[in-house]
Amino acid sequence: MTSRERVLLALNHKEPDRIPMHDAPWAATIKRWKTEGLPEDMDVVEYFGWDFAFFGADCTPRFPVRTLEKNEKFIIQTTPQGGVRKNFRDYTTTPEVIDWPIKTKDDWKEIKKRLNPDFTRVDWVSALNVYNKVKEEGKFICYSGGFGYDMLQTYMKTEQLLITMVEDPDWIKEMIMTLAELNLIMMEFMMKNGFNFDGAFFYNDMGYKNASLFSPDTYLKTHYQADKMAYGYCHSKNMKVFLHSCGNVKELIPMLIDAGLDCLQPLEVKAGMDLIELKERYGEKLSFMGGIDTRLMNNPDKSKIENEIKTKIEIAKKNGGYIYHSDHSIPNTVSFSDYCYVMELVKKYGVYEHPEIPVESVQPAIEKKEETAEQKKKKFGFGLKKKTPATQVSPEEPVQEKPAKKGLFSKKEKKQEAPAPDKTQETKTEKKSIFGFLKGKKK
Numbered sequence: 163m164t165s166r167e168r169v170l171l172a173l174n175h176k177e178p179d180r181i182p183m184h185d186a187p188w189a190a191t192i193k194r195w196k197t198e199g200l201p202e203d204m205d206v207v208e209y210f211g212w213d214f215a216f217f218g219a220d221c222t223p224r225f226p227v228r229t230l231e232k233n234e235k236f237i238i239q240t241t242p243q244g245g246v247r248k249n250f251r252d253y254t255t256t257p258e259v260i261d262w263p264i265k266t267k268d269d270w271k272e273i274k275k276r277l278n279p280d281f282t283r284v285d286w287v288s289a290l291n292v293y294n295k296v297k298e299e300g301k302f303i304c305y306s307g308g309f310g311y312d313m314l315q316t317y318m319k320t321e322q323l324l325i326t327m328v329e330d331p332d333w334i335k336e337m338i339m340t341l342a343e344l345n346l347i348m349m350e351f352m353m354k355n356g357f358n359f360d361g362a363f364f365y366n367d368m369g370y371k372n373a374s375l376f377s378p379d380t381y382l383k384t385h386y387q388a389d390k391m392a393y394g395y396c397h398s399k400n401m402k403v404f405l406h407s408c409g410n411v412k413e414l415i416p417m418l419i420d421a422g423l424d425c426l427q428p429l430e431v432k433a434g435m436d437l438i439e440l441k442e443r444y445g446e447k448l449s450f451m452g453g454i455d456t457r458l459m460n461n462p463d464k465s466k467i468e469n470e471i472k473t474k475i476e477i478a479k480k481n482g483g484y485i486y487h488s489d490h491s492i493p494n495t496v497s498f499s500d501y502c503y504v505m506e507l508v509k510k511y512g513v514y515e516h517p518e519i520p521v522e523s524v525q526p527a528i529e530k531k532e533e534t535a536e537q538k539k540k541k542f543g544f545g546l547k548k549k550t551p552a553t554q555v556s557p558e559e560p561v562q563e564k565p566a567k568k569g570l571f572s573k574k575e576k577k578q579e580a581p582a583p584d585k586t587q588e589t590k591t592e593k594k595s596i597f598g599f600l601k602g603k604k605k
Contacts, residue, residue, distance in 0.1 A: 163178055163179045163517065163520055164300030164301075164520075165182065165213035165214070165299070165300050165301045165302050166213075166300050166301065166302045166303075166360055167300075167520035168180070168182045168213055168302075168520075169182045169213055169214070169302035169360070169361075169485065170302070170360070170402075170520070171482060171517075171518060171520060172449065172482045172483060172484065172485055173361075173402045173424055173425060173449050173482075173483070174482065175446070175449070175481055175482040175483045176481075176482045176518045177479070177481065177482050177514040177516070177517055177518050178482070178514060178517050178518065178520070179513070179514060179517040180509065180512045180513045180514060181475065181479050181484055181485060181486050181508070181512035181514075182213040182214075182302070182485040182486065183210070183211070183212050183213055183485070183486040183487075183505075183508060183512070184207075184212045184213060184214040184451075184485065184486070184487055185210075185212065185486075185487055185488050185491075185492060186487070186488070186490075186491040186492065187206060187491065187492035187496075187501075188253075188254060188491060188492065188493060188494055189252070189253060190252045190253070190254045190494040191492050191493060191494040191496065192206055193252075193494075194494050194497070194498070195497075195498040195501070198497060198498035198499065199498045199499070199502075200498055210505055213301060213302050213485075214301060214302050214303075214304060214363075215292075215293075215296035215301040215302070215303050215304070216303075216304050216305075216306040216363060217289055217292075217293060217303070217304070217305060217306065217352070217357060217359075218305060218306040218307050218348075219283040219284045219307065219345070219348035219349075219351070219352065220242070220283045220284075221277070221283065221307055221308075221309075221341065221344045221345050221348060222241075222242035222243050223242065223243060223244060223273050223276035223277060224242055224276065224283075225240065225241070225242055225243065225244045225263075225276075226240070227239055227240055227241065227242060228240045230246065232251070234251070235250065235251060236248055236249065236250060236251065237249050237250075237251055238260065241316065243263055243273075243316045243317050244263030244273065244317075245259065245260075245261055245262050245263050245316060245317070246259075246260040246261040247259055247260060248260055254493075254494060259319075262317060262318050262319045262322075263317055264317040264318045265318075265319075265322070267333065270317075270333075270337060273317065274340060277340055277341070277344055278344075279344060279347040279348060279351065281351065283348055284348065284351065284352060286355070286356075289357075290356050290357075293356070293357055297358070302360050302361065303357075303358070303359055303360050303361075304359060304360065304361045304362060304363040304404065305345075305349045305352065305357075305359045305361075305362045305363070305401075306362075306363045306364075306365075307345040307348070307349070307362075307363075307364060307365075308341075308345075308364060308365040308366060309338055309341035309342040309344075309345055309364070309366065309388060309392070310338050310341075310342075310364075310366035310368070310385055310388065310389075311323070311327075311338075311366060311367070311368055311375065311376070311384075311385070312365060312366045312367040312368070312407075313341055313366070314334070314337055314338070317337075324375065324376065327376055327380050327383075327384055328376075328380060331380065331383040331384045334384045335383065335384045335385075335387065335388070338384060338385060338388045339387065339388050339391075341388075342388040342389075342391060342392050343391075345364075345392070346391075346392060346395050349362070353399070359399070359401050360401060360402065361396075361401050361402040361403065361404060361424075362392070362396045362401050362402075362403050362404065363404045363406065364392065364403065364404065364405050364406070365405075365406040365407075366385075366405065366406070366407055367406075367407055367408040367409060368381070368407045368409065368411050368414060369407060369408060369409025369410040369411040369414075369430075369433060370409045370410065370433070371409065371410065371432070371433050371434070372410055372433075372434070373410050373412075373413065374409070374410065374411050374412075374413055374414050375409070378413055378414060378417060381414055381417060382417065386417060386421060389418070389421040389422075389423075390420075390421040390422060393421050393422030393423060394422055397422060402424040402425065403422060403423055403424045403425070404424065404425045404426075404427055404451065405418065405423050405425070405426055405427065406427050406428060407426065407427075408428065408430050408433070408490065409430060409433045410430070410433040410434045410435060411426075411435070412434070412435070412440075415440075415444060415448070418448075419444065419447050419448055423448065424448070424449055425448065425449040425450065425451050425485070426440075426448060426449075426450055426451070427450070427451035427452045427485075427487060428451065428452035428453070428487055428488065428489050428490050428491075429450060429451075429452040429453035429489055430452075430489050430490055431453065431454075431455040431457075431489045432455075432457070432489075435453065435489070436453075437450060437452070437453030437454075437474050437477075437478050437484075438473075438474060438477050438478065440453075441477060441478045441483070441484070442477075445481070445483055448483075449482075449483040449484065449485070450478060450483065450484055450485070451484070451485040451486075451487045452485075452486075452487040452488065452489050452490075453474060453478070453487075453489055454470060454471060454474065454486065454487070454488050454489055454504075455470055455489055456488045456489060456490060456491070456492060456493065456496065458470050459488075459492070459496045459500050459501065459504055460495055460496045460497065460500050464503065467503070467504060467507065468507055471504070471507040471508060471511055472507070472511050475508070475511045475512055476511060479512060479514070486508050486512060
């Protein structure tokens with residue numbers, strides 16, 4: 163059974179030959195492992211037989227990266243987003259953010275000018291060489307990219323971002339939609355020029371230790387439309403959708419499922435994301451990837467990590483819907499021998515006795531009808547301030563009667579075609595990318 167077949171079976175809630183596997187060791191961890199037995203010339207994915215391969219595009223404003231200061235311990239650099247960060251030289255921890263590029267709306271307008279689709283955002287030669295190799299090996303191939311709160315933290319100070327999400331959700335939504343559209347357009351470029359993706363792996367950390375970083379109501383006002391658009395587009399291409407979201411995001415799961423999410427990752431144990439609990443509650447509607455506590459991997463008492471893997475995997479793997487991954491990433495405190503033991507346990511307890519026949523393709527997603535505000539209140543258990551949620555089209559714009567499309571996302575284009583008061587000045591100042599997707603107005 164190929165990796166692609168294995169992952170598709172699991173995501174379609176069927177039982178393959180074994181649970182699919184992947185993980186994310188730090189660069190410093192791999193460096194350590196190469197001194198402890200990992201072959202110097204072998205990629206860690208190949209060595210452990212992981213099932214995934216990832217490709218993406220540069221969806222940043224592409225500001226030049228400059229080194230401002232460095233010594234034996236630290237390095238301070240500018241970022242492609244236009245900020246400044248301080249890192250340890252081995253990049254083993256979360257960096258200290260020294261400066262942010264967006265402090266006002268005018269800052270955003272200047273950055274937005276640099277976020278147009280461009281063919282040079284992909285390293286075509288090297289990426290296609292690797293793509294052809296992993297496709298021949300039968301890997302499950304994902305487009306990888308990010309948009310949402312987590313990406314906006316690279317542009318705006320966290321405190322300012324959280325306050326703005328409440329005080330000016332429409333601005334935050336505009337930024338998220340811009341980044342989401344750019345990712346989808348670049349994904350389309352790649353698919354038209356040699357790539358074929360089985361899934362999309364989006365990243366957007368939205369939780370901390372005890373709960374989500376913002377309320378479900380704020381998520382609906384700022385994120386939901388972009389998520390629904392992106393997930394729906396991927397489903398239209400027969401691609402499954404993964405979301406990497408660290409921290410405790412339990413209260414957002416019903417809305418993520420409604421938006422079309424297929425698999426949630428990484429299920430951070432120390433933040434209260436219990437794999438068994440989540441499987442029992444949402445296992446029929448959602449797949450899970452992760453949930454194995456990395457803190458137990460280097461414990462001298464090997465029975466602890468074995469009990470962790472045995473207990474969780476034996477429950478999570480039932481009827482498919484589970485993929486092995488650590489509950490975050492593998493730090494350099496885990497030795498090569500310790501991790502090899504983890505892999506032995508995963509393979510031991512992740513085997514299925516009666517594997518099912520591989521599927522040939524992802525089942526297309528069932529189209530869902532838009533819901534009223536009252537229906538959303540019932541579904542998610544809280545009220546919305548606005549009569550019409552941000553995710554709904556207006557009454558003047560029928561859902562079923564769609565005009566001819568000029569691009570991927572007809573919803574925005576319909577708004578441009580709707581009758582409006584005569585504003586000659588706006589007609590002259592409309593901004594449109596050369597590809598017809600990103601639209602806005604200069605002021």
